[in-house]
Each structure stands twice: as structure tokens, then as C-alpha cells.
Amino acid sequence: MTQSFFYIFVIMKNKPSLLTMNFSELFVPGLSVDCVIIGFEDHKLKILILKWNSDIDGWALPGGFVLKNEDLDKAAIRVLKERTGVELPFLEQFKTFGNLDRGKRNNALEKVKIDGITPEHIEWMNQRFISTGYVSLVDIKKCDPRPDILSEKIDWIALDELPNLILDHKHIVKKAISFIKNQINYLPIGITLLPERFTMKELQLLYESILEKKLDRGNFQRKMLKLDIFNRHEKHLEGGAHKAPYLYSFDHEKYNKLLEQGFSFNS
Amino acid sequence: MTQSFFYIFVIMKNKPSLLTMNFSELFVPGLSVDCVIIGFEDHKLKILILKWNSDIDGWALPGGFVLKNEDLDKAAIRVLKERTGVELPFLEQFKTFGNLDRGKRNNALEKVKIDGITPEHIEWMNQRFISTGYVSLVDIKKCDPRPDILSEKIDWIALDELPNLILDHKHIVKKAISFIKNQINYLPIGITLLPERFTMKELQLLYESILEKKLDRGNFQRKMLKLDIFNRHEKHLEGGAHKAPYLYSFDHEKYNKLLEQGFSFNS
DNA sequence: ACAAAAGTGTTTATAATACACCCATGA
DNA sequence: TCATGGGTGTATTATAAACACTTTTGT
Numbered sequence: 001m002t003q004s005f006f007y008i009f010v011i012m013k014n015k016p017s018l019l020t021m022n023f024s025e026l027f028v029p030g031l032s033v034d035c036v037i038i039g040f041e042d043h044k045l046k047i048l049i050l051k052w053n054s055d056i057d058g059w060a061l062p063g064g065f066v067l068k069n070e071d072l073d074k075a076a077i078r079v080l081k082e083r084t085g086v087e088l089p090f091l092e093q094f095k096t097f098g099n100l101d102r103g104k105r106n107n108a109l110e111k112v113k114i115d116g117i118t119p120e121h122i123e124w125m126n127q128r129f130i131s132t133g134y135v136s137l138v139d140i141k142k143c144d145p146r147p148d149i150l151s152e153k154i155d156w157i158a159l160d161e162l163p164n165l166i167l168d169h170k171h172i173v174k175k176a177i178s179f180i181k182n183q184i185n186y187l188p189i190g191i192t193l194l195p196e197r198f199t200m201k202e203l204q205l206l207y208e209s210i211l212e213k214k215l216d217r218g219n220f221q222r223k224m225l226k227l228d229i230f231n232r233h234e235k236h237l238e239g240g241a242h243k244a245p246y247l248y249s250f251d252h253e254k255y256n257k258l259l260e261q262g263f264s265f266n267s
Numbered sequence: 268m269t270q271s272f273f274y275i276f277v278i279m280k281n282k283p284s285l286l287t288m289n290f291s292e293l294f295v296p297g298l299s300v301d302c303v304i305i306g307f308e309d310h311k312l313k314i315l316i317l318k319w320n321s322d323i324d325g326w327a328l329p330g331g332f333v334l335k336n337e338d339l340d341k342a343a344i345r346v347l348k349e350r351t352g353v354e355l356p357f358l359e360q361f362k363t364f365g366n367l368d369r370g371k372r373n374n375a376l377e378k379v380k381i382d383g384i385t386p387e388h389i390e391w392m393n394q395r396f397i398s399t400g401y402v403s404l405v406d407i408k409k410c411d412p413r414p415d416i417l418s419e420k421i422d423w424i425a426l427d428e429l430p431n432l433i434l435d436h437k438h439i440v441k442k443a444i445s446f447i448k449n450q451i452n453y454l455p456i457g458i459t460l461l462p463e464r465f466t467m468k469e470l471q472l473l474y475e476s477i478l479e480k481k482l483d484r485g486n487f488q489r490k491m492l493k494l495d496i497f498n499r500h501e502k503h504l505e506g507g508a509h510k511a512p513y514l515y516s517f518d519h520e521k522y523n524k525l526l527e528q529g530f531s532f533n534s
Numbered sequence: 535a536c537a538a539a540a541g542t543g544t545t546t547a548t549a550a551t552a553c554a555c556c557c558a559t560g561a
Numbered sequence: 562t563c564a565t566g567g568g569t570g571t572a573t574t575a576t577a578a579a580c581a582c583t584t585t586t587g588t
Contacts, residue, residue: 028297031397072365072397096363096399098339130298130339132363201567218569219551236558242566243558266550468540485542486578503585509539510585533577 023124027065032131033076034063034097034169036176037084039140039156040193045209046156047173048083048145049165058166061173062154063131076134083154085144089192090137094179095172098130102168135176137192177210184210185265188229188258191250199237199245200224223265229255290391294332299398300343301330301364301436303443304351306407306423307460312476313423314440315350315412316432325433328440329421330398343401350421352411356459357404361446362439365397369435402443404459444477451477452532455496455525458517466504466512467491490532496522 023029037048049059062083066075073093081087140156147154157163159177162170180189189210190203204220224230231251236244290296304315316326329350333342340360348354407423414421424430426444429437447456456477457470471487491497498518503511 028395028397030295031298066365066397068395069367071367072363075365093363096339096360098333098342098399100336100338128295128335130295130333132365199567216551216553217567218553221568223550238559240566241560241564243568245567466540483578483580484540485580488541490577505586507539508537508587510541512540 023065023121026067028068029124030127030129031066031072032063032129033066033072033079034061034131034133034172035076035079035083035091036061036133036135036173037080038135038137038176038180038193039143040206040209041140041156042158043205043209044158044160045177046140046158047162048143048154049157049162050147050151051153051155051163052151052166058164059157059162059169060151060166061169072132076132080134080136083146084138085146086136086138086142089139090189091134092136092179092183093132093134095175096130096132097168097172099168100128102131102171103129131172133172133176135179137180137189139193139195141195181210181212186263188227188250188255188265191252191255197233197247197249199247201245203248227258227263227265229258290332290388293334295335296391297394297396298333299330299396300333300339300346301328301398301400301439302343302346302350302358303328303400303402303440304347305402305404305443305447305460306410307473307476308407308423309425310472310476311425311427312444313407313425314429315410315421316424316429317414317418318420318422318430319418319433325431326424326429326436327418327433328436339399343399347401347403350413351405352413353403353405353409356406357456358401359403359446359450360399360401362442363397363399364435364439366435367395369398369438370396398439400439400443402446404447404456406460406462408462448477448479453530455494455517455522455532458519458522464500464514464516466514468512470515494525494530494532496525 039046039048048062050062051059062079064075064079064082066072070078073091076091076093077088080091145154145156159173162173164170165173183189184207190198190206193206194202200221201217203224204215204217207220208215229251230248233247233249235247237247238244306313306315315329317329318326329346331342331346331349333339337345340358343358343360344355347358412421412423426440429440431437432440450456451474457465457473460473461469467488468484470491471482471484474487475482496518497515500514500516502514504514505511
């Protein structure tokens with residue numbers, strides 16, 4: 001319900017006239033999408049969340065409404081693009097949240113005073129909402145997070161440092177993480193989370209973050225390389241007082257071939 | 268969108284007056300649930316589907332609308348109960364279907380002439396619908412399938428003998444099966460699909476149906492028994508000209524303990 | 535006695551785990 | 562030269578897979 005604001009802002013920049021429209025004509029009523037956009041930085045998983053302005057307490061997941069002539073998936077793609085500038089790295093629906101108690105009426109909405117937002121808009125946003133959760137894995141360095149007219153800021157926050165989130169958004173995040181954890185054995189997940197070139201150590205730290213357990217260095221390296229989906233680059237990374245690690249990148253052709261035939265990486 | 272009829276029927280039996288209500292007041296607009304109810308009979312996976320009456324061509328998954336003051340999950344539970352009489356054996360949400368092209372307008376709806384169904388009801392049902400898919404695993408013998416005012420019959424149909432299904436219901440079935448296939452390594456799925464007592468052979472046939480591949484008899488038996496979640500019963504099954512197989516049942520206490528600690532059965 | 539299918543055993547191959555060793559590097 | 566972390570090797574254990582052997586039963 002709340003995410004509408006961010007969408008309104010985008011509309012305002014492009015076609016301000018749309019704001020005079022009744023939401024009921026524009027959007028599928030009562031249905032929204034929420035995106036858990038996950039990145040990896042400083043050896044930690046982080047997600048992109050929006051800090052509301054002082055009138056409204058709490059942070060929120062990037063989300064939005066579904067246009068009447070828009071696929072549900074497309075709505076999520078649009079939200080991802082609007083918040084990060086990124087197009088379709090990895091975006092998957094994981095669950096639809098439809099409990100009655102998720103949508104406690106947000107009194108804060110009544111306080112909002114923004115040009116073009118009418119009491120009818122507020123009324124519409126205060127209806128019961130069912131929200132479909134999408135999870136996206138992105139390279140933080142490729143993102144250009146865009147704050148919103150209603151939010152003081154948009155930020156990457158480590159999973160273990162999350163502030164209060166509105167509604168059931170914390171629950172949505174938990175479900176997203178558990179979804180990724182289950183998927184990791186069937187998807188070489190690093191391909192969208194890491195930069196183009198990375199070390200095996202970095203990939204291992206990513207896996208350890210997702211699985212929440214330590215892995216054996218030697219075994220991890222051997223199992224990964226055995227998948228035969230990496231290119232090893234001759235230029236080593238320099239810096240530490242130790243042997244320089246190789247840099248790797250995904251061989252997209254081999255990677256896709258492996259995905260097609262299916263595989264299992266147990267860790 | 269079509270499933271509404273079945274729900275109307277139930278309402279008619281209980282509180283016929285509700286039929287005079289506007290659907291917009293009763294239901295969350297544009298949102299439905301569809302249930303893929305899976306059973307196991309004659310060594311085959313079967314699903315419960317509804318054959319429409321002659322005015323309307325095609326079969327449909329059991330489904331329904333979501334009441335305005337009802338959890339999404341509760342709507343699925345209600346549909347399962349109404350169609351089978353069964354309460355909560357195994358019911359899980361697996362995906363929400365929201366593509367525009369899934370809801371091609373069903374001209375057949377206009378032909379329908381049923382007491383109490385007004386053009387406004389038809390109009391409402393012809394709006395764009397987004398549907399959340401639930402999958403349920405049930406013991407066919409415990410089910411009491413109930414056909415509907417609009418359907419000639421309700422039947423268990425083997426997966427490889429499915430007739431034409433309306434809308435994207437075939438696609439929904441495929442996704443449900445693939446969901447179960449992925450879950451099978453983490454859930455002793457037989458507990459709700461098989462009768463109280465069963466042979467290892469039957470359990471194996473069930474697994475082979477879901478996994479769509481043959482399994483080694485000896486290895487399957489040993490791996491299953493090693494899970495230590497079964498009770499072996501001394502009364503053997505008789506009938507064939509061969510050694511009589513033991514009957515097993517799930518030890519619910521051990522089963523639940525295993526589920527809590529998590530396990531993986533690779534087959 | 536025999537066929538058929540159950541129950542159990544055995545062998546082999548493959549993969550997971552733990553840890554050891556040597557190597558390259560910068561201070 | 563020494564501490565550090567990278568790359569690779571190896572022994573051990575656990576699991577999967579293939580298949581063989583024995584048992585029980587009705588005909």
C-alpha cells in the first residue's frame with residue numbers, strides 16, 4: 001500500500017497529469033509487489049530499503065502497484081528498474097503474502113501532504129493489500145539507487161543490521177533469504193551478485209553468507225572449479241603479503257549449458 | 268474467474284440470500300486461488316478437476332475467490348474443504364500467476380443461465396484475474412469429491428490423461444508438479460498421499476511417479492528405513508504368489524522430529 | 535518344484551570431509 | 562626470513578549405485 005508513493009513520484013516526473021487519475025482506473029486494486037533486492041558488499045549480504053521521511057516512521061522494501069494492463073512479473077521488473085536502474089539480472093517470484101494481519105492500517109498515511117495526493121488516493125492505499133514478493137540478486141556496484149519524494153534516503157543495509165521495517169516487510173525478507181538459501185544448490189548464484197572478476201575467496205564468502213556456515217577452503221575451491229563454468233585470468237590480484245589469488249569470471253556459455261542440464265552443488 | 272460458480276453454489280446451499288449481494292462487496296476483486304489437489308491411485312498420480320456442463324467446454328481446477336475478511340491461505344483451505352471434505356493434510360502455496368494473457372475473456376460465461384447469476388456477476392467475473400496456486404496432497408480414499416451446479420462431474424484424472432483445461436490451468440498443474448518434485452527430497456511426501464498402512468513397494472511407486480524415473484528397489488528400501496520414521500507391522504499383506512511384504516505406517520512423532528531437524532533424501 | 539516378488543547383503547564407484555603440504559608474496 | 566593466505570594433494574569416511582543372494586508364498 002505504501003509503495004505507491006514511489007510509483008507516483010515516477011509518474012510525476014514523466015506524466016504529471018496521471019496524478020489526477022483515480023488509482024482505481026490505473027492499478028489492479030488491492031495487489032502490490034515487493035522486491036527484496038540483495039547485494040553483496042564488505043563480505044555481507046545487504047538489501048536495498050527506503051527510509052521514509054520524518055512524518056512516517058520506519059523503512060520499507062521497494063515495491064509498487066500493478067498496472068491494469070501489465071503482467072505481474074513486469075510490475076516487479078519495473079520496480080527493480082526504477083529503484084536501481086538495473087534490468088533483469090536475477091528476479092524471481094518467491095511467495096505471495098495475503099494474511100489479513102499484514103495490512104494494519106497505517107495511520108501515518110493520513111499525515112502525508114504531497115501535491116496531487118488526494119484523500120481518495122489515501123483511501124485507496126488504505127484498502128487491504130495482498131503482495132507478491134520478488135527477490136533479486138544484483139551487483140551493488142552496478143546499481144544507482146534512487147531515493148524518492150517520500151523517502152529521505154535509499155540505502156544498502158546489511159541483513160544483520162536491519163532497522164524496523166513497516167508492515168510484514170521483515171517477514172518478507174526472511175522468506176526471501178530462505179528461498180535463496182534453498183536455491184543455492186541449484187544455481188551458481190554468484191553470477192549476478194559478484195563483479196565481473198572475483199576471487200574464489202570472495203565467492204566462498206558469498207556462499208558462507210547465504211548458507212550461514214563456514215565452508216572448507218580447499219574443498220570449496222575444488223568443487224567449484226570442477227563445475228567448469230569459470231575462466232581463470234592470468235593477471236593475479238595483488239595487495240596482500242601472501243601468494244596472489246587468481247581472478248575468475250563466469251564463462252556464460254558454459255554456465256548456461258550447465259543450467260540447462262541441471263546440476264546440484266551440495267555445500 | 269470461473270471458479271466463482273462453485274463458490275456460489277455453496278453459498279446458495281447455506282445462505283442463498285448472499286447471491287443477491289454484489290461480488291464487489293463480498294470478494295477481493297481480481298484475485299483468486301486455484302488448487303492442484305494431487306492423489307495417488309492405481310500407481311499413478313491423479314488430480315481432481317471439474318468438468319463443466321455442456322454449455323461451457325473444458326475442465327477446470329478447483330478454485331475460488333478470496334473473501335474480503337479472509338486470509339489468502341484460508342481461501343485455499345476453504346476450497347479444498349468444499350471440494351473434497353478434507354481438512355489440511357498438506358497444502359502449500361507454490362506460485363502466483365499474473366500474466367495478462369492467462370485470462371482471455373471467456374465468452375462461454377455469457378451463455379450461462381443460472382438463477383441468481385446476473386449480468387453484473389458475469390461482468391465481475393470477466394475482469395482480469397490474478398490467481399495464486401496451491402498444491403495439496405491427499406489420500407484419495409479419504410476424499411468425498413463434490414461436483415457443482417455448473418459442472419457435470421468432478422473426477423480424479425491421471426496426469427498423463429488430462430483433457431483440455433481452461434485458461435492457463437494446464438500450466439498451473441505443470442508448475443505444481445515441478446514444485447512437488449523439488450520438495451520431495453526434503454519432505455517424506457507419502458504421509459498424506461498414502462493410506463494409513465502401505466508397503467515399501469507402494470511408497471516406491473509413488474516416488475517413481477513424482478520423480479518420473481525408476482529407482483532401485485533394494486536401495487530405496489534401505490534408505491527409507493534408515494530415516495527411522497516408520498512402524499513395521501507384523502501382519503503382512505497377503506495375495507500374491509510370493510513372499511508377503513510388510514506393511515508400514517508413518518510414526519508421526521519421529522516424522523515430525525525429523526522434519527524439524529531437516530533432512531535430505533536424495534533419490 | 536517353481537515363479538515371483540520381498541528382504542537383505544556385497545561390491546564398487548563416487549563424493550564429502552578433514553587436514554596437510556608447499557608456494558608465492560610483501561613487509 | 563617469516564607470517565600470511567593461496568593452490569593443491571591425500572587419507573578417511575560416508576553415501577550412492579548396481580546387482581546378487583536368500584526367503585517366503587501360492588499355484
